Amino acid sequence: MTGLIVEQISHDWGQKRALDEVSFAIEPGRFCALLGPNGAGKSTLFGLITRLFTPRSGWISVAGHRMDQAPLVALGQMGVVFQQQTLDLDLTVWRNMLYFAGLHGITGKAARLAAHDALDRLGMAERRGEKVRALNGGHRRRLEIARALMHGPKVLLLDEPTVGLDAQSRQSIVDHVHTLAREDGLSVLWATHLTDEVLPGDQLVILHQGKIREVSTSSQTGPDLTAHFLSITGQDRAE
Numbered sequence: 001m002t003g004l005i006v007e008q009i010s011h012d013w014g015q016k017r018a019l020d021e022v023s024f025a026i027e028p029g030r031f032c033a034l035l036g037p038n039g040a041g042k043s044t045l046f047g048l049i050t051r052l053f054t055p056r057s058g059w060i061s062v063a064g065h066r067m068d069q070a071p072l073v074a075l076g077q078m079g080v081v082f083q084q085q086t087l088d089l090d091l092t093v094w095r096n097m098l099y100f101a102g103l104h105g106i107t108g109k110a111a112r113l114a115a116h117d118a119l120d121r122l123g124m125a126e127r128r129g130e131k132v133r134a135l136n137g138g139h140r141r142r143l144e145i146a147r148a149l150m151h152g153p154k155v156l157l158l159d160e161p162t163v164g165l166d167a168q169s170r171q172s173i174v175d176h177v178h179t180l181a182r183e184d185g186l187s188v189l190w191a192t193h194l195t196d197e198v199l200p201g202d203q204l205v206i207l208h209q210g211k212i213r214e215v216s217t218s219s220q221t222g223p224d225l226t227a228h229f230l231s232i233t234g235q236d237r238a239e
């Protein structure tokens, strides 16, 4: 299968088992919400998928390329938006895009086309001349997503991309990324602990204490999904 496959991944931090035989797959065109409370193992999983470190066991495949066998090809098929922002605040939107294109070996006209196209997809083309410092948090996030798309990845990973944003910016980003999955055939992995970012029909992977508790297609939203999530993660019984 193309898309993203995570197969039997385990990882320990010292004595602590952070991920325990985690498996799931995301087909092209699907938005997958990775839901987990704090400490569930979401960031550890992101670190493994992006090869910041390697798993103790199991394997990961991106667009048909195994991370352990062909890491550069696999990473080349992936766009990543990390929790921490990594934009140059003193450069314009456009310069940030071109700089990043260069890191991917995309230069000249190809870079300008890729940058324009990606900004357009995120509704950011009109802001290309603005310094990043002047953008609000939601627009900075959209710029980071646009930047992650320039090299034409098949898989897009976002680690809690809406943290710290107001409700309207959050909704706009959730909508944009759903559209990207649907229209561009991207496999999206979106880590969050906020159930209102999950839409009906999304794939749902619930992670708790390093284990997968559920892989399903979301049919519930709002308070029903929140109650379901809390019951699965035992937080409804928290003191």
Ligand SMILES: Nc1ncnc2c1ncn2[C@@H]1O[C@H](COP(=O)(O)OP(=O)(O)OP(=O)(O)O)[C@@H](O)[C@H]1O
Pocket (backbone or CB within 6 Å): 013, 014, 016, 018, 036, 037, 038, 039, 040, 041, 042, 043, 044, 045
């Ligand atoms: N570098 C590390 N060294 C040691 N333990 C770690 C490290 N990173 C994470 N852990 C531990 O592994 C477990 C999973 O943490 P992780 O950060 O992956 O969860 P998370 O779901 O991303 O949580 P959060 O939403 O709070 O970021 C936690 O118990 C955490 O304390």
